[in-house]
Amino acid sequence: xxxxxxxxxxxxxxxxxxxxxxxxxxxxxxxxxxxxxxxxxxxxxxxxxxxxxxxxxxxxxxxxxxxxxxxxxxxxxxxxxxxxxxxxxxxxxxxxxxxxxxxxxxxxxxxxxxxxxxxxxxxxxxxxxxxxxxxxxxxxxxxxxxxxxxxxxxxxxxxxxxxxxxxxxxxxxxxxxxxxxxxxxxxxxxxxxxxxxxxxxxxxxxxxxxxxxxxxxxxxxxxxxxxxxxxxxxxxxxxxxxxxxxxxxxxxxxxxxxxxxxxxxxxxxxxxxxxxxxxxxxxxxxxxxxxxxxxxxxxxxxxxxxxxxxxxxxxxxxxxxxxxxxxxxxxxxxxxxxxxxxxxxxxxxxxxxxxxxxxxxxxxxxxxxxxxxxxxxxxxxxxxxxxxxxxxxxxxxxxxxxxxxxxxxxxxxxxxxxxxxxxxxxxxxxxxxxxxxxxxxxxxxxxxxxxxxxxxxxxxxxxxxxxxxxxxxxxxxxxxxxxxxxxxxxxxxxxxxxxxxxxxxxxxxxxxxxxxxxxxxxxxxxxxxxxxxxxxxxxxxxxxxxxxxxxxxxxxxxxxxxxxxxxxxxxxxxxxxxxxxxxxxxxxxxxxxxx
Amino acid sequence: xxxxxxxxxxxxxxxxxxxxxxxxxxxxxxxxxxxxxxxxxxxxxxxxxxxxxxxxxxxxxxxxxxxxxxxxxxxxxxxxxxxxxxxxxxxxxxxxxxxxxxxxxxxxxxxxxxxxxxxxxxxxxxxxxxxxxxxxxxxxxxxxxxxxxxxxxxxxxxxxxxxxxxxxxxxxxxxxxxxxxxxxxxxxxxxxxxxxxxxxxxxxxxxxxxxxxxxxxxxxxxxxxxxxxxxxxxxxxxxxxxxxxxxxxxxxxxxxxxxxxxxxxxxxxxxxxxxxxxxxxxxxxxxxxxxxxxxxxxxxxxxxxxxxxxxxxxxxxxxxxxxxxxxxxxxxxxxxxxxxxxxxxxxxxxxxxxxxxxxxxxxxxxxxxxxxxxxxxxxxxxxxxxxxxxxxxxxxxxxxx
Ligand SMILES: Cc1cc2nc3c(=O)[nH]c(=O)nc-3n(C[C@H](O)[C@H](O)[C@H](O)COP(=O)(O)O)c2cc1C
Ligand code: SF4
Ligand code: SF4
Ligand code: SF4
Ligand code: SF4
Ligand code: SF4
Ligand code: SF4
Ligand code: FES
Ligand code: FES
Numbered sequence: 001x002x003x004x005x006x007x008x009x010x011x012x013x014x015x016x017x018x019x020x021x022x023x024x025x026x027x028x029x030x031x032x033x034x035x036x037x038x039x040x041x042x043x044x045x046x047x048x049x050x051x052x053x054x055x056x057x058x059x060x061x062x063x064x065x066x067x068x069x070x071x072x073x074x075x076x077x078x079x080x081x082x083x084x085x086x087x088x089x090x091x092x093x094x095x096x097x098x099x100x101x102x103x104x105x106x107x108x109x110x111x112x113x114x115x116x117x118x119x120x121x122x123x124x125x126x127x128x129x130x131x132x133x134x135x136x137x138x139x140x141x142x143x144x145x146x147x148x149x150x151x152x153x154x155x156x157x158x159x160x161x162x163x164x165x166x167x168x169x170x171x172x173x174x175x176x177x178x179x180x181x182x183x184x185x186x187x188x189x190x191x192x193x194x195x196x197x198x199x200x201x202x203x204x205x206x207x208x209x210x211x212x213x214x215x216x217x218x219x220x221x222x223x224x225x226x227x228x229x230x231x232x233x234x235x236x237x238x239x240x241x242x243x244x245x246x247x248x249x250x251x252x253x254x255x256x257x258x259x260x261x262x263x264x265x266x267x268x269x270x271x272x273x274x275x276x277x278x279x280x281x282x283x284x285x286x287x288x289x290x291x292x293x294x295x296x297x298x299x300x301x302x303x304x305x306x307x308x309x310x311x312x313x314x315x316x317x318x319x320x321x322x323x324x325x326x327x328x329x330x331x332x333x334x335x336x337x338x339x340x341x342x343x344x345x346x347x348x349x350x351x352x353x354x355x356x357x358x359x360x361x362x363x364x365x366x367x368x369x370x371x372x373x374x375x376x377x378x379x380x381x382x383x384x385x386x387x388x389x390x391x392x393x394x395x396x397x398x399x400x401x402x403x404x405x406x407x408x409x410x411x412x413x414x415x416x417x418x419x420x421x422x423x424x425x426x427x428x429x430x431x432x433x434x435x436x437x438x439x440x441x442x443x444x445x446x447x448x449x450x451x452x453x454x455x456x457x458x459x460x461x462x463x464x465x466x467x468x469x470x471x472x473x474x475x476x477x478x479x480x481x482x483x484x485x486x487x488x489x490x491x492x493x494x495x496x497x498x499x500x501x502x503x504x505x506x507x508x509x510x511x512x513x514x515x516x517x518x519x520x521x522x523x524x525x526x527x528x529x530x531x532x533x534x535x536x537x538x539x540x541x542x543x544x545x546x547x548x549x550x551x552x553x554x555x556x557x558x559x560x561x562x563x564x565x566x567x568x569x570x571x572x573x574x575x576x577x578x579x580x581x582x583x584x585x586x587x588x589x590x591x592x593x594x595x
Numbered sequence: 596x597x598x599x600x601x602x603x604x605x606x607x608x609x610x611x612x613x614x615x616x617x618x619x620x621x622x623x624x625x626x627x628x629x630x631x632x633x634x635x636x637x638x639x640x641x642x643x644x645x646x647x648x649x650x651x652x653x654x655x656x657x658x659x660x661x662x663x664x665x666x667x668x669x670x671x672x673x674x675x676x677x678x679x680x681x682x683x684x685x686x687x688x689x690x691x692x693x694x695x696x697x698x699x700x701x702x703x704x705x706x707x708x709x710x711x712x713x714x715x716x717x718x719x720x721x722x723x724x725x726x727x728x729x730x731x732x733x734x735x736x737x738x739x740x741x742x743x744x745x746x747x748x749x750x751x752x753x754x755x756x757x758x759x760x761x762x763x764x765x766x767x768x769x770x771x772x773x774x775x776x777x778x779x780x781x782x783x784x785x786x787x788x789x790x791x792x793x794x795x796x797x798x799x800x801x802x803x804x805x806x807x808x809x810x811x812x813x814x815x816x817x818x819x820x821x822x823x824x825x826x827x828x829x830x831x832x833x834x835x836x837x838x839x840x841x842x843x844x845x846x847x848x849x850x851x852x853x854x855x856x857x858x859x860x861x862x863x864x865x866x867x868x869x870x871x872x873x874x875x876x877x878x879x880x881x882x883x884x885x886x887x888x889x890x891x892x893x894x895x896x897x898x899x900x901x902x903x904x905x906x907x908x909x910x911x912x913x914x915x916x917x918x919x920x921x922x923x924x925x926x927x928x929x930x931x932x933x934x935x936x937x938x939x940x941x942x943x944x945x946x947x948x949x950x951x952x953x954x955x956x957x958x959x960x961x962x963x964x965x966x967x968x969x970x971x972x973x974x975x976x977x978x979x980x981x982x983x984x985x986x987x988x989x990x991x992x993x994x995x996x
Contacts, residue, residue: 281817298814303689303709456795456814456821457690460728463735466819467770487769494731497724498692498704505703 004042006083009059009124013048013210014203014242020071021056027072031079041083047211047246048203049124051111053363054094059106059124066106067092097361097383111362114381116343116369118351119167119327122212128246131253134214140259142330146222147267150333152182155226159329161337163349168194168285168322169400169427170502171348171415174329177319180309181227184317189229191220191271192313192320194290195236195243198282199398200449202429204353205323207365209236209243212327213250217260217273219326222333224271227319232273235290237280247275282399282453286501287312287320289455300455301501322427324353344370348414352428356382359389359434368413375409378432389434393517397426399446399453400506402513403439422513424506438535439518440525444472446510454503461504464495468511476536480526488515540581546571548593555585555594648714653721665707665718666694676720677729677762679755679794679847681708684903685801691794692732693759697722704728730763737767740791741774742848748792749856750849752863756794777822783832785854785912786843793850795821799842806905811835812842840911844894844904853892853912860886869896872910876967876994877901879910890917954985962989 008028012021025043032038049057054068065088067078074092081087093102094109103109117123126133134140146155159175166172181189193216197205209216220232236244251273254260262270276294278284284299291313293299312318328350332340341349348370354377357363361383368377378384378394385391393403402423404411411417415425433442451465468491471484492508492515499505515522524530531539544555549571556566563578564585574585574594586594649658652669659668664687669676680691687708695704699717704725707718719725736742736756745751760767777790795814800823803812811834815824825834843851853859865884872879879902884892893911897904916922926942927934937945954961963981965974974992981990 283817300814303687303706305709305711451818454818456817456819457688457797459690459692459732459735459794462795462818462821463739464731466773467735467738470770490727490731494728496703498695498728498732500689500692500706 004040006041006063007061008041008043009046009049009061010043011047011049011055011057011124012045013052013055013207015048015052016055016057017242019052019055019069023072024056024070024075027075028079031075035079035084037079037083044127045129046124046126047128048207048365049211050115050120050207050365050367051362052365053361060088063088064106065104066094066109066112068094097386110380111364111366111383114372114376115367116351117367118331118340119208119215119324119353120211120365120367121331122215123207124211126212128211128213129249131214131250131257134212138334139214139330140218140254140265142333143218143221143259144265146225146333147265147269150225152226152228155222155333156182158333158337159226162328162332162340163337163344163347164325164328164332164340165348165415166322167324167328167352167427169397169424171425174321174325177309177321178223178226180307181317181319184310186317188231188314188316189227190313190316190318191223191227191229191232192290192294192318193220193232193234193326194285194287194320194322195234195240196278196280196285196290197237197240197323197427198280198285198453199400199427199429201357201431202355202398202427204355204365204428206240206243208323208327208353209240210246213243213246214254215327215330216247216323217250217254219321219329220273221260221264221271222329223319223321223326225269227317229319230270230272232271233294233313234273234275235278235284235294236275238277239280244275244277251275281455282449283455283501283503286503288501290320291318300457301503303500324428345412345414345417347416348425352413352425354428354430356430356432358395358430358432359385359437360432361386370413372413373410374404374413377413377430378409382432385432385434387434389436392433392435392437393439395423395431395433395442395446395510396429397424397506397509398429398431399449400424400502400509401426401429402509403433403442403517405517422509422516424509436533436535438476438531438533439514439521440472440531441476441533441535443511443514444469444476447472447507450503450507454507455501458500458504460495461499461501461507464491464499465504465507467491468495468508472511475522475525476531476538478525478529478536478538480522482526484526485515485522534583534586537581540583541576542574542579542581542583542586542594543576544572544574545593545595548591550591550593552590554588554590558584558588560584648712650712650714650716650718652718659712663712665696665698665705665710665712665716668712669707669718669720674720676707677759678708679759680796680798682798682801682806682845683897685805688797688801690797691736693729695725695728695732696720697725726763729759730765733759733763733765734767734769736794737765738770738772739794740776741772742767742792743772747857748849749852749861750792752861754849755847773819776820780830781854782830783838783854785838785840785908786831787852787854787856788831789850789852790822792848793823794848795823796847797823798845798847799823799851802841802845803836806845807837807839807841809835809837809839809841811837838908838912839906840908841905843911844906859891862892865891867894871970872906873968873970874907874909874913876971878970879906881906881910883914890914950985954987958986959989961985961987962991963987964991964993966993 010025032041051057056070058067058070078089081089088104090102093104095102106112122137156175156179159178164174166174195205261272278293281299283289284293286301287308289299289301294313308318310317344350351367351369353367355365366381391406393405395403404421404423408421411421418425447469451469454461454465456462471488474480492512495504496508521532524532529539534540551569551571553566555572556564561578561580563575564572566572649656652674657668657672666676676694679693680688689706689709694707696707697719698705775791780788800813804810812823812825815822815828862884865886867882868885869882872881880896880899882894882896883890893914895902895904895906925936926939928937963977965977978990981987
């Protein structure tokens, strides 16, 4: 490897790409060239670092200085001051949201310091397109051990000891799944990786694939040995072009090194992996639909049993695991199940990756130990809610999940604990909502998504979600009636209880969970024709509270519709016939006098 | 003496109804061929224990064989679990969710048509939870598309959805009917596709793909937009469809009906007359649906060989000739180059006389040609007639011409 004195780990993930990492890279390259520093200082393009919100980001190693929001214009100063004179540039350090304190060192930034990296251990640390860098960090050592020193039973036992549960949503014990497929008879078996990632707002799997593609290949190879499969498929959504390209490079390199293909590492074991590009239907993430899709048929779920471990792809025994699940496998085999199980709670071991998004300061990808309180995830790692607003709830598990409100923020990250409050761990989507979010509208949003994505095969899901959406739309439109609450409840229960696949069975979760915690909002919409969060356009009626109005006139200046009557030293008045509900006055009034 | 006991034992033994011969030990012990049968019984019992297990449905302990679904066990024991999408002979799809039952210990309700029976399984086929789900499912179907016009619907009286609505007392009044989304398709001589009646049960898809293996139709689009489509969503006449009508027979509602279904008596008004198709030598068994001495519909007889309910386009739709004005109703005799009407007696007499004259003089001057369109029995009679009455071996069949 290079003998450079300094390595610049520049993020080239999709997020930083979007914020301009490429232009920065070019400028940096040119400057290093100009100064003749290219031998001393190496730029390493890494996959997503996780902190996309402040991208483009770069980590200077070995010092561990973290720079954020880089632009091409910053290059001369960086090179001159830091790289040549050894004086890091505070202007580009991370700034703590509350204290405004500037933190130079990556290990001191709460976003990073509260995390534990296992599935993402190589993120930002290696060049994903160079297999040697992966190997240098113990890559393929797990596979070597599994293939040459362990029996299938031993691998499965190790997985069972680790307590790893499927990270794709349902949390089924991975070792158990493998055990079923192992005991299932058949000369041909398949190992599938689910990289469909259809949950809106989630990008955990994409990041892992982009930053560490080899870990998936290694994990799948170990799984193949465990169940005795010779062929694997990675089902990846077509939109993930960068991930697909890196996977292709990784597969080619692994084959060249004899780490994939025939007689892997001289063990006599054969295993090959192919990438299958999915067209991006949410339902194709469901296991039976995914298998049909690989078979070239319409991606529609089929009833289980028979379970894929007995009859999966082409009716052969098959296991399907999520990207993050596979990413944990090599380390479990290398370091042992006990090691993996050393962190976490009784029934949820290891770590979980979350994609923090919504109304939160540190939008990004984080990996946290199981058992961490959700509050720590939101406030310490996530940096809290922007604009000094109040936290309202966090939606876990995307459209199939539920929300965790303020009063349950101390719930631990644990499959069962989260389920107790009506949400699900899900695949790791965590959408934070502040007090300006209308929960009825939020439920409506997810139902809109789901009813579009329903495959249309079974009645409760196809027709039920349509009716649920219809009712939610009516409520948001100010046309809700008392009977709607009962109808919603009935519909939700039947779709959950009688749908064919997980999509329909979980479709009502956002509605059930918002009804559980925010019934007052539903009631305000229906009975008072009022949207407390001021989101539902049809229900907005703005008035000025004469007591609170300080007669400043800021609302008058903000109104684009001439709807506000105001004269100096007089209380403002809103002409509701002219008001277009744009909320400008509501936002502008410094005294909260407009409601 | 012992054999009467045996018969009564057979009658009371639930296994006897399944054709499984298990003799009570008390009987076995005084049978003459006792020892060998004892051994045999033990063997059967061992096999049974291995193969047959028991479960409980609605409080009744019932045996099942490995691989049977809950629905099959229930039906065998006269427990009536309603189904809609389930099509005999095709892979169960679990699409309609009407057949859901409560299985103790299961997270959700289970579709009895897809879930295999397992030992010790406890099933409730009409629990409050099940009824609630079925009622909602039926309600959702009734309000999808248009089912508010049963009165003028060709399937009325022969509609599974209507039957279910009656059984569970569902009116389809909770939601606003979603109405017509895709226009009706009538651009072919045989089948009318009324998408506003389609409840997307997928029976037609199974019928076309798994029974006839024509693979002309499948599910298309997603969610509430879902529709049964041909490749490229073209009209049936421009698709791989061969108009066998298997899908029409499988459709439980009025989404697939014969082209003229709205103009002729409904299926439920007709009487079924079982017969053999006269078009080809396959000899498909069919029902003619008759009213006022006229055939209005033809369906395949289910569960009998050779066709087990299937028909082809000719057998199913080629019957208007029966009531055609152009059809001959009396024999015609040609005299001086022109036909005149005659009575059957006159015509038969004439034919018999001429046969005698010609064949009597030179047997091989006549030959008999039969047809693939008549039954085996009729062909047999024809050759018998040729050989024994006309005394000629000149007997042949159109298929060899
Ligand atoms: C509608 C639906 C969509 C799903 N989408 C995904 C997905 O995008 N990625 C994923 O890994 N699992 C998804 N799943 C879960 C998979 O069906 C499956 O349980 C999972 O991939 C198994 O892997 P695991 O045990 O490692 O979690 C989805 C499930 C349903 C019902
Ligand atoms: S639950 Fe929804 S997505 Fe799943 S099979 Fe039924 S209609 Fe399709
Ligand atoms: S909501 Fe907009 S249009 Fe209405 S009064 Fe305020 S500023 Fe004017
Ligand atoms: S299809 Fe059945 S339920 Fe629908 S209108 Fe016709 S008879 Fe009534
Ligand atoms: S008529 Fe026959 S071929 Fe045509 S769609 Fe129906 S089943 Fe298929
Ligand atoms: S056309 Fe008939 S058989 Fe086919 S899906 Fe619709 S209702 Fe079912
Ligand atoms: S239905 Fe078709 S295949 Fe069957 S006997 Fe008639 S013509 Fe022959
Ligand atoms: S893409 Fe750069 S931090 Fe995520
Ligand atoms: S009959 Fe079982 S799901 Fe339709």
